[in-house]
Amino acid sequence: MPWRRVLVTLAVILPLIGLLAFGFSRDPRFISSPLIGRQAPPFALTLFDGKRISLEELRGKVVFLNFWASWCPPCRAEARDLEASWQRFKDQDIVFLGVDIQDTEAAARDFLKEFNISYPNGRDASGKIAIDYGVWGIPETFFIDPTGKITYKHVGSLGTQLIGAKVAEAKQGIITAKEGKGDYQSIR
Amino acid sequence: MKSEQNFVRLVFLLGISLLTISLPSPSLSGEPPDLEERVRSIAQELRCVVCQNLSVADSPSELAKQMRDVVREQLRQGKSPDEIKAYFVSKYGDWVLLAPPRRGFSLVVWVLPFVAAAAGLVLVVVALRRWVRRKKSSPPPQIEPELLARVHREAANMGPELLDPEAEGPRAQLLRDQARFYADIKELDFDYQAGKLSAADYTELRQELEAQAASVLRDLELTPPPAAAPDAQSEPQELEPEATRKKRSARGWRIAAGAIFLVLFGLTLGVFLSQSLRPRLSEQDTITGGFLTGTGEAKGTQSLLAQGRGSFEREEWPQAIEAFKGVLAVDPSHPEAHSYMGLILARAGHPDGALMAFDRALATNPNFPLALWGKGMLLYRVKEDFSGAKETLQKLLVQMPPGTERTEIEKALAELADRSGKQKSATKKAEAGPTTPHGQRIQGIISVAPKLQAKLDSQTALFIIARAGGGPAGPPLAVKKIDRPAFPVSYSLGPEDVMMAGTAFAGEVHISARLDKDGNPMTREAGNLAGEFRNNPVTVGSQKVDIVLDRVM
Numbered sequence: 233m234p235w236r237r238v239l240v241t242l243a244v245i246l247p248l249i250g251l252l253a254f255g256f257s258r259d260p261r262f263i264s265s266p267l268i269g270r271q272a273p274p275f276a277l278t279l280f281d282g283k284r285i286s287l288e289e290l291r292g293k294v295v296f297l298n299f300w301a302s303w304c305p306p307c308r309a310e311a312r313d314l315e316a317s318w319q320r321f322k323d324q325d326i327v328f329l330g331v332d333i334q335d336t337e338a339a340a341r342d343f344l345k346e347f348n349i350s351y352p353n354g355r356d357a358s359g360k361i362a363i364d365y366g367v368w369g370i371p372e373t374f375f376i377d378p379t380g381k382i383t384y385k386h387v388g389s390l391g392t393q394l395i396g397a398k399v400a401e402a403k404q405g406i407i408t409a410k411e412g413k414g415d416y417q418s419i420r
Numbered sequence: 421m422k423s424e425q426n427f428v429r430l431v432f433l434l435g436i437s438l439l440t441i442s443l444p445s446p447s448l449s450g451e452p453p454d455l456e457e458r459v460r461s462i463a464q465e466l467r468c469v470v471c472q473n474l475s476v477a478d479s480p481s482e483l484a485k486q487m488r489d490v491v492r493e494q495l496r497q498g499k500s501p502d503e504i505k506a507y508f509v510s511k512y513g514d515w516v517l518l519a520p521p522r523r524g525f526s527l528v529v530w531v532l533p534f535v536a537a538a539a540g541l542v543l544v545v546v547a548l549r550r551w552v553r554r555k556k557s558s559p560p561p562q563i564e565p566e567l568l569a570r571v572h573r574e575a576a577n578m579g580p581e582l583l584d585p586e587a588e589g590p591r592a593q594l595l596r597d598q599a600r601f602y603a604d605i606k607e608l609d610f611d612y613q614a615g616k617l618s619a620a621d622y623t624e625l626r627q628e629l630e631a632q633a634a635s636v637l638r639d640l641e642l643t644p645p646p647a648a649a650p651d652a653q654s655e656p657q658e659l660e661p662e663a664t665r666k667k668r669s670a671r672g673w674r675i676a677a678g679a680i681f682l683v684l685f686g687l688t689l690g691v692f693l694s695q696s697l698r699p700r701l702s703e704q705d706t707i708t709g710g711f712l713t714g715t716g717e718a719k720g721t722q723s724l725l726a727q728g729r730g731s732f733e734r735e736e737w738p739q740a741i742e743a744f745k746g747v748l749a750v751d752p753s754h755p756e757a758h759s760y761m762g763l764i765l766a767r768a769g770h771p772d773g774a775l776m777a778f779d780r781a782l783a784t785n786p787n788f789p790l791a792l793w794g795k796g797m798l799l800y801r802v803k804e805d806f807s808g809a810k811e812t813l814q815k816l817l818v819q820m821p822p823g824t825e826r827t828e829i830e831k832a833l834a835e836l837a838d839r840s841g842k843q844k845s846a847t848k849k850a851e852a853g854p855t856t857p858h859g860q861r862i863q864g865i866i867s868v869a870p871k872l873q874a875k876l877d878s879q880t881a882l883f884i885i886a887r888a889g890g891g892p893a894g895p896p897l898a899v900k901k902i903d904r905p906a907f908p909v910s911y912s913l914g915p916e917d918v919m920m921a922g923t924a925f926a927g928e929v930h931i932s933a934r935l936d937k938d939g940n941p942m943t944r945e946a947g948n949l950a951g952e953f954r955n956n957p958v959t960v961g962s963q964k965v966d967i968v969l970d971r972v973m
Binding site: 234238260261263264265266267303305308309311312334347358359360362363364365366368418419420 | 469470472481483486490510512515674681787820821
């Protein structure tokens with residue numbers, strides 16, 4: 233009889249403790265994106281060189297869309313790897329596109345100069361593109377396949393190896409439902 | 421003068437009130453006055469994605485402001501509040517709603533509190549009913565009037581009866597109960613005579629006590645005096661008090677078990693919470709540091725790390741080493757602990773050991789700033805390997821945001837650039853190093869015994885150790901580390917592998933090798949492979965000092 237009571241008590245308490253423990257062990261800031269596997273939201277971006285680019289005109293190519301800011305250390309950490317990957321892929325049907333958010337124009341230009349970044353970059357001053365893509369921590373990168381579908385999302389800095397692998401997957405339209413996570417910085 | 425001030429203040433106040441009246445408050449751009457109100461009411465239901473538990477309406481963050489702008493714009497386009505909320509949900513998921521939707525798994529959040537409250541209510545009702553029922557049934561079943569009369573008589577006349585407090589057995593216990601009830605009755609009488617009790621209370625309490633005393637008397641009659649040895653005949657008579665005693669002791673056990681459970685539960689919870697909870701260290705950290713999920717740092721290392729850092733700053737080297745060793749015992753690849761160990765070793769004049777420690781930190785995290793800084797400065801100042809220093813410091817510079825630390829690194833790099841001329845001659849010297857003094861080296865090949873091939877692990881480091889004095893217990897004179905060796909592997913131990921700078925690599929040494937699972941020479945794990953040179957000791961200068969790893973530690 234007392235054993236039954238103990239068991240019932242444990243059956244009530246343990247799931248509650250488990251729930252509490254689960255909550256404590258999660259990164260409270262991490263927001264899973266509902267966008268993966270869906271059509272990438274369209275946008276048009278004015279680049280730092282004055283040209284204008286829209287996602288529509290990149291249909292048929294793999295798009296590597298990277299959100300960054302000059303004040304974010306993990307963005308600095310990945311900058312060289314991104315440029316190196318761009319050098320590797322620029323002759324294929326792959327476009328790298330950087331979107332600078334929550335930044336000043338001068339600081340962003342300094343950043344691009346410091347890391348010799350040659351792929352197209354533009355500033356999203358109003359933050360509308362960032363919100364459209366559900367950005368909350370940077371660097372945040374979306375891999376978009378030739379049909380315009382988001383195949384993978386990565387929050388945090390990327391390395392050349394992962395970029396290579398995910399670009400290859402995007403080419404074939406292979407979707408990774410779970411986003412990757414690295415060192416990131418919450419936006420402001 | 422004073423009235424003048426008052427007048428100015430009055431005009432000022434009037435001006436402000438006029439302004440506030442004339443301007444329709446927040447929206448200055450000729451928008452319908454209720455637009456801001458509507459923006460606010462929608463923003464209040466959206467969660468700020470970069471804050472904690474703040475709505476988009478209340479958050480001062482830049483992103484929240486941009487989100488409010490989006491809400492405003494969509495309202496102007498004629499979208500309904502539900503459409504706008506759906507837009508944000510499609511971007512950030514249900515997470516973005518401060519009130520989770522009443523469907524799917526989120527429904528639990530809405531239902532659970534009510535279920536819990538209802539369950540609590542049922543529990544209280546059940547407990548109360550049981551309590552009331554027990555109270556009702558508690559008056560002794562049938563007390564014989566003659567027993568009550570006896571209680572009445574004896575309680576009045578009882579003197580200080582001599583009871584043996586040590587006596588054991590059911591009868592002695594009953595006798596003690598009897599005496600206690602009689603004393604209680606007497607005390608009640610006394611209190612009533614002293615006017616402390618009302619007549620009604622007195623009657624009720626006295627009846628209760630008398631009933632209890634009478635039931636004790638009845639039990640006493642059923643229990644034979646100890647003189648009459650319990651024989652087969654009296655056994656059934658003893659049954660009832662025995663049963664009550666058993667019942668009582670069972671209840672005692674239950675209470676004791678409950679108490680022990682509570683204490684254990686409290687202790688476990690206390691230990692668990694104090695060990696696992698701490699302030700979040702970085703943005704992506706949790707307050708348990710992934711204690712339960714195993715994603716973050718192992719438990720307990722945080723306080724040790726803090727202790728180590730403190731000792732390091734106070735230059736209390738032994739304490740600092742102790743603390744960082746503790747961290748490495750829990751997490752053998754902890755980059756920060758390795759970095760600090762490296763800094764301590766560098767200060768103590770062991771540049772090779774320090775370099776090894778920095779490399780170990782960088783093996784786990786190739787961009788760990790402290791290790792990059794330590795390694796870069798060590799290569800620059802001590803080892804004079806300027807190109808290596810430059811490469812390391814540049815790697816660090818890339819990730820440093822502008823600030824004093826960055827300026828410091830830039831200064832060091834500028835100094836390095838100045839020295840680039842001297843560097844060339846230095847590298848030449850370094851290149852010449854390993855080749856010339858053939859007589860100061862020990863060379864050979866290390867292989868693994870065929871039967872142990874299966875135990876090989878790719879994530880290992882091979883240490884080749886030369887011990888001074890020629891015996892297996894001598895102090896290590898020189899150590900070489902080969903990461904992830906591909907067997908058979910050839911090695912060459914030379915003066916550059918000496919542990920203590922300035923010691924000569926000469927004389928007779930004992931050569932052994934160990935394949936270490938975690939790459940940390942300080943710790944030895946079961947399962948490490950080891951072997952010695954067959955013809956130890958060896959004189960420095962020997963070749964073909966081949967070792968077979970043939971032992972499992």
